[in-house]
Amino acid sequence: MKEEILNKINQYERIIIHRHVRPDPDALGSQGGLAAIIKASFPEKEVYAVGEEDDSLIFLNKMDTVEDEMYRGSLVIICDTANSPRVSDTRYTLGETVIKIDHHPNEDPYGDLVWVDTAASSTSEMIMDFYLFGADKGLELNSNSARLLYAGIIGDTGRFLYSNTTEKTHRYAAMLIETGFAPSEIHENLYKISEKLVRLNGYVLQHFSIVDECVGYIHLTEETLQKYDASASEASLLVNSFSHVEGLLAWVFFVDEPDQIRVRLRSKGPVVNKIAAKFNGGGHPRASGATVYTNEETQSVLSELRKACIEYKTK
Incomplete structure (x- = not known):
């Protein structure tokens, strides 16, 4: 699959990454890291990264502006996105060829080429795999692409604390650092926290609830935000x-948003991505996201989570 993806990259003059x-x-790390690798390796190609921006992560990589007509005859690569409804910028369908690169369970195998590796700690780790495969075929890794991939790896491994961290993960992190960027800059920017969030965190710690002695939850209303x-x-x-x-x-x-309620599910064992899939979401077995629209639906999510935890405890 890596060879097929490299062949497609060689074939197209314009590549748009979602x-x-x-x-x-x-x-952002896998998207930007892949874009930077392609730019360094093929300076004659047009390479763009698109999608909405998050102010807290804009230090990693800024997005490009792409007109609709630029998708015509282009290669589109989508990173780290399990389900097609969650792709940022739906214009990806305008591309001539679509490639999916992801490490989530492949429940929605959209795209013309699909490379999914659920054993990878992150999609950024997969992009490092791709670079190493193509290192003797013209692919180049510079400090910019390396810092982006490193950010993606530490983000999805919780700074190497989560169980998805492997020997390969550490080995790749060391190889990336060898390119010369400053890991401290990534850590400081990713994990700095404003005073208002510290105070909101105090509110969360005071007001979260536990049910069935194993399920925690909190609902941050628009009024609280x-x-x-925040x-x-x-x-x-x-x-x-x-x-x-x-x-x-x-x-x-x-977490309330103007027109919906954001749902963040986390687990130490019970499978939560199947719950997320029932509520317009998806993700990993132990870390997933979803979207609901009413308080009644939040109670349905909580009920499903309680059921999953009780079943897990009785195994």
Whole structure:
């Protein structure tokens, strides 16, 4: 599959790279890292990265402006996006050929070429795999692409703390650092936190609830977000605030947005991506996102999560 993808990249003069909505470091890292590798390797090609931007992550990579007609005859690559409805910028369908590169379970195999590796810690790790495959075939890795891939890897491994971290993950991180960027800059920017979020985190720690002695949850309303002057994206960063509470198996953050409710599901064992799939979402077995529109639906999500945890405890 890596050879087929490289052949497609060689074939096209214009390449437009997408990723999922509400980008996280791996989405931006894999998208931007791949774009930077292609630009360095094929300076004559037009390479663009598109999608909405997140103010807290704009230090990683800024998006390009692409007109509709530029998709005609172009290669489109979509990184780190399990389900087609979650692709940021639906114009990806205007491309001539679409490639999916992802490490989530392949429940929606959209695209003309699909490369999915659920054993990878991150899609950024997969892009490093792709670079190493093509290193003797013209692919080049510079410090800019390396810093982006490193950001994606530490983002999806929780700074190498999550169980998806492997020996290969550490080996790739070391290889990326050898290109000369400063890892401290990535860590400082990814994990800095504003005073308002510290105070909102205090609110979360005081007001989260636990049911069935194993499921944690909190609903951050629009009123609460306004009180702390925090956006839904900023509030979602606090999803692991109470994750270390003894006995907790899974937890969910509900965060109000103007026209919907953002859902963040996390787990220490119970499978949550199947729950997310029922509510306009998806993701990993232990870390997923979804979208609901009413308080009644939040209760349905919580009910599904409680059921999953109870079943997990009785296995």
